[in-house]
Amino acid sequence: MRRQPLLTFVLALTAIACGGSSHHHSTTEPPADEAAPPTAEEARAFVARVNEDLRRLAVNQQRAEWIKSTYITHDTEIVAARANEALMAYTSQAIADARRFDGLELDEDTARQLHLLTISQSLPAPNDPAKRRRLAEIAAQLEGLYGRGKVCSDPADPETCRDLQDLSNVLAESRDYDELLEAWNGWRTIATPMRPMYQEFVSLGNEGAREIGFDDLGELWRAGYDMSPGEFDAEVERLWEQVAPLYEQLHCYVRAKLSEHYGAERVPPQGPIPAHLLGNMWAQSWENVYPLVEPYETEGDIDVTRALERNGYSSRDMVRMGESFFTSLGLAPLPDTFWERSMFDKPADRDVVCHASAWDVEFDNDLRIKMCIQINEEDFITIHHELGHNYYYRYYYELPILYQSGAHDGFHEGIGDTLALSVTPSYLQEIGVLQNVQRSDEAVINLQMKEALAKIAFLPFGKMIDQWRWRVFSGDIGPDEYNQGWWDLRQRYQGIAAPNERTEAMFDPGAKFHVPGNTPYTRYFLAHILQFQFHRALCREAGFEGPLHECSIHGSTEAGAKLQAMLAMGASRPWPDALEAISGERAMDASALVEYFAPLLEWIQEQNEGRTCGW
Numbered sequence: 235m236r237r238q239p240l241l242t243f244v245l246a247l248t249a250i251a252c253g254g255s256s257h258h259h260s261t262t263e264p265p266a267d268e269a270a271p272p273t274a275e276e277a278r279a280f281v282a283r284v285n286e287d288l289r290r291l292a293v294n295q296q297r298a299e300w301i302k303s304t305y306i307t308h309d310t311e312i313v314a315a316r317a318n319e320a321l322m323a324y325t326s327q328a329i330a331d332a333r334r335f336d337g338l339e340l341d342e343d344t345a346r347q348l349h350l351l352t353i354s355q356s357l358p359a360p361n362d363p364a365k366r367r368r369l370a371e372i373a374a375q376l377e378g379l380y381g382r383g384k385v386c387s388d389p390a391d392p393e394t395c396r397d398l399q400d401l402s403n404v405l406a407e408s409r410d411y412d413e414l415l416e417a418w419n420g421w422r423t424i425a426t427p428m429r430p431m432y433q434e435f436v437s438l439g440n441e442g443a444r445e446i447g448f449d450d451l452g453e454l455w456r457a458g459y460d461m462s463p464g465e466f467d468a469e470v471e472r473l474w475e476q477v478a479p480l481y482e483q484l485h486c487y488v489r490a491k492l493s494e495h496y497g498a499e500r501v502p503p504q505g506p507i508p509a510h511l512l513g514n515m516w517a518q519s520w521e522n523v524y525p526l527v528e529p530y531e532t533e534g535d536i537d538v539t540r541a542l543e544r545n546g547y548s549s550r551d552m553v554r555m556g557e558s559f560f561t562s563l564g565l566a567p568l569p570d571t572f573w574e575r576s577m578f579d580k581p582a583d584r585d586v587v588c589h590a591s592a593w594d595v596e597f598d599n600d601l602r603i604k605m606c607i608q609i610n611e612e613d614f615i616t617i618h619h620e621l622g623h624n625y626y627y628r629y630y631y632e633l634p635i636l637y638q639s640g641a642h643d644g645f646h647e648g649i650g651d652t653l654a655l656s657v658t659p660s661y662l663q664e665i666g667v668l669q670n671v672q673r674s675d676e677a678v679i680n681l682q683m684k685e686a687l688a689k690i691a692f693l694p695f696g697k698m699i700d701q702w703r704w705r706v707f708s709g710d711i712g713p714d715e716y717n718q719g720w721w722d723l724r725q726r727y728q729g730i731a732a733p734n735e736r737t738e739a740m741f742d743p744g745a746k747f748h749v750p751g752n753t754p755y756t757r758y759f760l761a762h763i764l765q766f767q768f769h770r771a772l773c774r775e776a777g778f779e780g781p782l783h784e785c786s787i788h789g790s791t792e793a794g795a796k797l798q799a800m801l802a803m804g805a806s807r808p809w810p811d812a813l814e815a816i817s818g819e820r821a822m823d824a825s826a827l828v829e830y831f832a833p834l835l836e837w838i839q840e841q842n843e844g845r846t847c848g849w
């Protein structure tokens with residue numbers, strides 16, 4: 235989550251920063267002779283100094299942020315907002331100061347770090363101190379509203395309250411249309427108060443982005459990919475077109491099954507699917523409806539959740555198992571401090587930001603995760619996801635802070651997921667989680683269905699969130715059409731529809747963590763494509779020959795060495811260099827994903843014969 239690229243994060247992170255004195259110190263001493271042109275040597279010294287200053291400010295900000303996220307109160311929110319304010323003030327000033335080196339012939343490292351500085355913030359603040367403070371506070375409050383969110387049938391009685399975890403469990407397990415609807419509607423009530431705050435947030439964030447030279451906040455976000463924002467836009471479209479046909483087939487099949495279960499009046503066989511029936515609060519991944527769409531009823535046990543429960547694992551045991559996958563590749567064990575400082579369980583006595591995240595608070599191998607782990611398959615996979623972030627931090631923490639990020643943010647999000655693709659039934663049998671794993675063509679289709687519900691279903695969601703935000707930031711979607719614009723995109727990309735009327739008094743985007751948390755989201759879309767590309771490359775490295783979906787890299791130190799080489803580059807080179815280091819390829823490409831799901835696609839296409847797909 236949020237912390238990913240620390241760098242990006244940090245700096246910008248979310249932004250929230252605060253603080254700050256109202257007068258700015260210039261980040262470098264003014265040249266002795268004001269008229270003397272800046273030199274490459276000065277630029278190098280400037281970058282070194284910025285790295286040092288950022289370390290101090292970012293560590294302070296991360297510490298405050300960690301405390302706030304693990305103990306949400308009025309005061310911790312303000313302390314975190316102040317620390318973020320200081321970081322934002324410094325960063326924007328440094329970007330302005332760096333302008334004097336524009337047009338100078340610089341060595342590659344200096345030029346790259348100056349570029350990374352410019353794009354390091356996901357929320358740049360305006361220079362006006364009052365506006366900056368306001369922005370930092372709104373950002374902290376938005377996240378606080380989400381983290382604290384509860385729905386109570388009797389507000390006077392805490393016993394009647396349900397939080398996101400409770401409501402998500404209803405979405406995952408219930409098959410009762412009305413019960414699902416109540417939980418779905420309930421969670422969205424927590425976002426309503428965010429609406430005016432978000433409007434102000436957009437306007438202040440845009441102002442900050444313009445002051446550092448971007449048209450709006452969305453343009454700044456799209457500038458982080460070693461190509462122009464326009465080229466990046468086209469790149470995302472290109473990748474989407476590679477995978478959209480798979481999504482359409484999956485959608486068609488799942489809709490037919492849900493229609494059988496809930497009836498054609500509730501799930502019309504040719505229209506969009508009601509958004510609350512897909513097993514997930516945001517319909518972003520659908521693995522929880524697997525029992526309703528299972529291709530073959532078999533004896534084979536791929537119910538990982540049941541197996542985890544049966545074995546009596548604790549949250550810590552699950553994290554240990556995750557770590558052991560990384561160490562099987564020859565990567566280092568997690569430091570002792572990881573086990574001391576992480577938060578694995580939801581505290582009973584205070585509000586925390588439960589949304590999973592991975593941190594390096596001190597930018598110095600101070601690795602941590604923060605999760606409210608439940609003993610189930612989804613969280614077992616999320617643990618691998620978060621540890622992927624930690625291992626990125628682990629292998630680049632010795633670089634200058636400006637390089638302590640992923641090659642791009644999609645890389646950061648894709649590492650743990652890549653390893654999780656190797657958490658196959660055979661692997662789970664090997665480590666004693668599953669017994670009696672079946673091997674048959676039917677078992678392959680079952681397993682692929684489950685994976686498709688997680689990975690293919692996610693793709694349009696991964697794209698649409700920022701399609702919405704980019705339009706909001708540019709003004710294409712105005713404040714009086716936030717919800718309409720949201721549901722138009724939900725329907726267009728995902729083929730889902732709200733189950734009841736949504737009005738402009740509501741603010742449904744705010745019910746998804748990354749909107750109030752201000753975490754860019756296209757990274758997850760990219761990661762869902764890249765992870766298959768990484769997987770294919772690492773399988774090759776591990777000497778695997780056979781169909782891609784059967785490969786597990788578990789235990790391959792050759793694959794581990796390749797991975798480590800890429801992680802250690804951080805953001806020091808343009809991302810195509812990092813992609814080349816791991817895969818020999820220089821372009822993002824969904825063909826590995828298509829190859830991986832080839833058996834399922836063929837099967838689904840047969841099932842869909844005679845159906846009208848699309849919406």
Ligand code: X8Z
Binds near residue numbers: 236238518589590758
């Ligand atoms: O936010 C996350 C991670 C932390 S970076 C748990 N993910 C996205 C989400 O939950 O919406 C992982 C997949 C998509």
Ligand code: ZN
Binds near residue numbers: 238623647
């Ligand atoms: Zn992540």
